[in-house]
Amino acid sequence: MMVMTARIVSWMVMSSDDLRYLLEPRSVAIVGASSDIRKVGGAISRNALSGSFKGRIYLVNPRRRTILGRRVYPDLTSIPGDLDLVEIVVPAEAVPDVMVQAAEKDVKAAIIVSAGFAEVGNVELQDKVRSIARSRGIRVLGPNCFGVINTMIDLDLTFSFTRALKGNIAFISQSGAMCCGTLDYAYSQGIGFSKFVNLGNKCDIDEADVLEYLESDPQTRAIALYLEGVKDGRRFMEAAGEASKHKPIIAMKAGLTEAGARAALSHTASLAGRREIIEAALRQSGVVKVEDVEDLIGGAVALAGQPTPRGVRVGIATNAGGLGVTVADWCQSLGLEVPVLSEEVRRRIGGVLPRFASSGNPVDMTGDAGYAQYKAVSQILLECGEVDLLIAVFTSQGLVTSDGPAHGIVEAASNTRKPVIALLMGGRSVEQGRRILAQGGIPVYGFPEKAARAASVLVQRGILRPQRPLGVES
């Protein structure tokens, strides 16, 4: 009975909302802080201090008096105030001592950046750290991890070169390198994040814990998961299945093929499951699955920014026939429908396109289509009841600049509960249009395949977690 009670209590302490200490700390200490920004401890100190985080940040390093112009403490216990979170960037062998100090300070969570644990076969040291953490009620992220970012409180505890933009996508990754690459790519695309979490070796906190936290995180509207191995598949399914009822989850799994699985083993010391089983588990948990990183981010943008379609019918409005047909081909190959439009709808489109070039779907508005045509045709397609989702396509043909069409699409989208995504193909000539669309909350893609895949992600979400009919409350 004693044991039972202790287990229940420790579970209650360990679970639920204490990831807030990790992701919304009021005070953080960086152990292993450095003034050399070419070192991990230095880059983390720089990133942590350069935001507008309102809480307290303490730097710890016994060999320094000041770093980046701030006072440095020799150890955790000499820090005067309470500590929610400790980030540890010291050699692996020194980590257990720091954890013991953290426990003395009554720290609630620790990020262990240090490498040299299970990923290189040093399971014993990792187990030691975990047992200190478990017995003292400290939640641990890592070891061997890249850290976390919470843009809501402007706290970056990673060593990334690139700062995360503020956004509503939460990104969870087991791989740290994938985090760096994703952050950098996302920045270049103007894509922002709510929370950014790298799990590393997952000695304690894993995907399921973070999903439970994100489920009720008001800043997060979609969750993107980069998965390698899932240790407790059942627990993952439970957490993902519950979280996906509240917000969309999209995932990419690395290590599905045999060669990939071998790489995952040597890389992160974890098991990679086979494709069929992982796919079944994700589907049964209401998680949309994609095959590559660009689709993971692109799909997350669509899920975070657009409502869920109620069917699989796609309407396409384009100023270039061939491009529209290519989008239609991709849609159909992904299992979406590009339906022929009724006489009535064609007549209405004919009313706004005097030299109506093609009566079908895709609707070819021809090369001189501008603001008015994009707005009117988009509106007709979105209102007609014959499509569930609109892909608006524009490429510069030298007659119209991209701003007008972009404004037209944004305005049409603002009057609908159906999802709208845009394909702007080109480079500099469509930059302005991209910006206008992004500001208007419309996901923009650069190639037909990518736009179709994003549409497919939205449709998959609709199939996995159908929306309730309008007017029916849960």
Add this chain to the structure above:
Amino acid sequence: MSFKTVIGRARSEGKNWLDTLESLAFVEAYGIPVAPYDSASSLDELFKSARRLGYPIVVKPVIPSMLHKTELGAVKLNLGSDEEAAEAFMDLRKSLGEKGIPLERVLVQKMLSPGLEVAVGGLYDEQFAQVVMLGLGGIFIDVYKDVAFRIAPVSRAEAYEMMRGLKGYPIIRGYRGTGSYDEEALADLIVKVSDLLMENPEIKELDLNPVILYGRGLCTADSRILLR
């Protein structure tokens, strides 16, 4: 005999598998239809079984289910008389003997009428525990890998989803005037296999293959069970 006993006995004999007879009895006890069967250890017993079941019959050696009977060339199908049965029995004893496998008993089954061959199975996965598989039998599963997986427990709705997810689903549903097969019976079977796996986490691998699916009903012709 309870399943725990069957599994316990296999383990106490140092086996991590159930033999063909044990496997069939096991799945039959879960209400899964299996082809009427009997076992025989002599020609006399074989004739008796054949008369009880009625010709034509199938004769298979009772050997470790980890061995593939078909690959051993050890499945004697469509035997129509005592003479054919006797010849098959002697032939089995000789050919297995040459491979160093003693033939102590054979499984005697009623030869099933033709239908659509499907395979239903299960496995215990390191990450996700019990997993259920459905595939179309024969060439579809071997060559085209036309299979669907779900993590157990599998609901009836999910069982239908598995069927519809197969590339070969139109064959089950019937196309261009071919007959349709009993989807309800197949859904039933999938759910029963899921239940069986959930109640017996000792099972590492389970094969019901082939299962013959008819316009109405289905029947399992063979089964193998490996233990963890």
